Amino acid sequence: MNRSDTAPHRMRWWGWGVDGFDKPITAEAEELLIREIGMAEADNPPKDIAEVAIPDSRLDEADLAALRDAVGEGAVCVDHDTRVRHAVGRSYPDLARLRAGVLDIAPDAVVVPRDEEAVARLLAACTERGIAVTPFGGGTSVVGGVEAVDGGHGRAVALSMVAFDRVLDVDLEANTVTVQTGVFGPDLEERLAPLGVTVGHFPQSFEFSTVGGWVSCRSAGQESSGYGRIDRNVIGMRVITPAGAMAFRDMPSSAAGPNPRELFLGSEGTLGVITQVTLQLHRRPDEMIFDTYFVDSFEHGLEIFRDLEQRGHIPHLARLSDEPETLFGIEQMGGATGPKLKKYLALRGMDTPCMMLFGFGQESRAEARAARELLAARMLRHKCVRLGPIPGQLWVKHRFTSPYLRDVMMTRRVGVDTLETATTWEHAAELRRRIMDRMRAAAEAHGAPAYVFCHISHMYESGCSLYFTYFFREEPGRILDQWMDIKSAAGEAILEFAGTITHHHGIGQDHAPQNYEENTELFARVLRAVKAELDPAGILNPGKLQNGPHDLRERYDGSAI
Numbered sequence: 001m002n003r004s005d006t007a008p009h010r011m012r013w014w015g016w017g018v019d020g021f022d023k024p025i026t027a028e029a030e031e032l033l034i035r036e037i038g039m040a041e042a043d044n045p046p047k048d049i050a051e052v053a054i055p056d057s058r059l060d061e062a063d064l065a066a067l068r069d070a071v072g073e074g075a076v077c078v079d080h081d082t083r084v085r086h087a088v089g090r091s092y093p094d095l096a097r098l099r100a101g102v103l104d105i106a107p108d109a110v111v112v113p114r115d116e117e118a119v120a121r122l123l124a125a126c127t128e129r130g131i132a133v134t135p136f137g138g139g140t141s142v143v144g145g146v147e148a149v150d151g152g153h154g155r156a157v158a159l160s161m162v163a164f165d166r167v168l169d170v171d172l173e174a175n176t177v178t179v180q181t182g183v184f185g186p187d188l189e190e191r192l193a194p195l196g197v198t199v200g201h202f203p204q205s206f207e208f209s210t211v212g213g214w215v216s217c218r219s220a221g222q223e224s225s226g227y228g229r230i231d232r233n234v235i236g237m238r239v240i241t242p243a244g245a246m247a248f249r250d251m252p253s254s255a256a257g258p259n260p261r262e263l264f265l266g267s268e269g270t271l272g273v274i275t276q277v278t279l280q281l282h283r284r285p286d287e288m289i290f291d292t293y294f295v296d297s298f299e300h301g302l303e304i305f306r307d308l309e310q311r312g313h314i315p316h317l318a319r320l321s322d323e324p325e326t327l328f329g330i331e332q333m334g335g336a337t338g339p340k341l342k343k344y345l346a347l348r349g350m351d352t353p354c355m356m357l358f359g360f361g362q363e364s365r366a367e368a369r370a371a372r373e374l375l376a377a378r379m380l381r382h383k384c385v386r387l388g389p390i391p392g393q394l395w396v397k398h399r400f401t402s403p404y405l406r407d408v409m410m411t412r413r414v415g416v417d418t419l420e421t422a423t424t425w426e427h428a429a430e431l432r433r434r435i436m437d438r439m440r441a442a443a444e445a446h447g448a449p450a451y452v453f454c455h456i457s458h459m460y461e462s463g464c465s466l467y468f469t470y471f472f473r474e475e476p477g478r479i480l481d482q483w484m485d486i487k488s489a490a491g492e493a494i495l496e497f498a499g500t501i502t503h504h505h506g507i508g509q510d511h512a513p514q515n516y517e518e519n520t521e522l523f524a525r526v527l528r529a530v531k532a533e534l535d536p537a538g539i540l541n542p543g544k545l546q547n548g549p550h551d552l553r554e555r556y557d558g559s560a561i
Helices: 027-037 061-071 080-085 092-100 116-129 185-195 211-216 260-264 298-310 323-331 337-347 365-379 390-397 404-411 425-444 479-496 512-518 521-534
Strands: 109-111 132-136 156-160 167-171 176-180 234-241 244-248 273-280 289-295 317-321 354-360 414-424 450-456 463-473
Touching: 027 323, 027 450, 027 463, 061 109, 061 116, 080 109, 092 404, 092 414, 092 479, 116 132, 116 156, 116 234, 116 273, 167 185, 176 185, 211 273, 234 260, 244 260, 289 298, 289 365, 289 390, 298 317, 298 354, 298 365, 298 425, 298 450, 298 463, 317 323, 323 337, 323 354, 323 450, 354 365, 354 390, 404 414, 414 425, 414 479, 425 450, 425 463, 425 479, 463 479, 479 512, 512 521
Parallel strands: 109 156, 132 156
Antiparallel strands: 167 176, 176 273, 234 244, 234 273, 289 354, 317 354, 317 450, 414 463, 450 463
């Protein structure tokens, strides 16, 4: 297979990111997990990619010829390794199946169109031949959003957007950037930095995710308190659908009926292929400076965050870690630092502290310092301990490397996953408790306890997000059963106690069961009606969002690995 027949992919095939960042947990954190979940010695390394079993491609020569006619010679990849790299995203069940070397699904080919005309020809060919098409950007979906489900068509291809990699225009008068949707986060910011502007969208997947992935899943970034979510910053777009192309002009606001941009934001490739967007820009700060406080309980920190947000005083970046997350973070410091910090906080009356991290991103360092000290003055009326900038500096240094921890722990036979929600302020504390209680109970039912923690990193005047991380000891032969039970328990608690099934991860397959209840079956039928108009043959990303499973066990075999 020559180089032109291999679709580029930035991440290592079996896990997150690239080699060189798999840092083991500290001895102190290991002791914590031994105590909490019974972590034991284990070695479960990934296999060689050649050992990964995938279904044979179902495309015949006529199919391949039609695809090549649409996108060009050398832009249709059918080799084993490329198909494996585009088979799944980076959710826990994705990583578990990749590591085990057993995939029950893979695209029959990976196609790489280079312009909108090629996308249109591809969709026409696949509509005519009955081949499903799954748009694929960076492959960082954690909800089963990029699996090439065939939707009953019998064949499916992954549409790699990596050739749509150009920044088309930067308008410093309107303060906007027009960009193709295959552009990766770091490449976009590298282009904007010399101009003193930023999109300001920094999800944890920033290094390996694309603009198209952000907008199609309504992503939120780590600095969304300052810059806003991605959907609030999209003012124009171009979309190719099987029924035709649409261009929605750049517009800061409009009352011209329902906003069609909103229809495609969060549509996850089920209605059309977003090829280009115009995004609002922001002034780039000289640098971000930090401050850190500790409070005596999550509830106390929650009330402080609510007050700051509703008074308009919340800084550019704000993050509240609950007691278990704060403890894990302290144990990850290792050496003498963690014990000294715990002793210092205990002397200040905080035996189970919660950390509050603030980042100040004003245009100049002087303005950021002034904002930091103004917040410090406001914090004087709260019982808290101010620790200074070092924890924030450490956090920003490692802000994009946390996902590597999953790979490290899965080698130790420890499952690690995340989930997130949002709710109004009056429900936040109880919702957190209920979710954690249900998750722990579901894990205990398998005889393998879970260590669960939570943080807040996105605030609104009416409420906030809640982001959970959990560890559990894998029981080989039923690890997907473990995961499904924990995930479903959390989802049920979210709906029962006034949360949303997702704040920024999207729906895909894994959140579809709860989405039918949250957004109603009627609205799912509305989306299907829209899809029938835009995609009459139903080829675009079937099995997701409004057509996703009603139960996780419709998708995953709990005893497969």
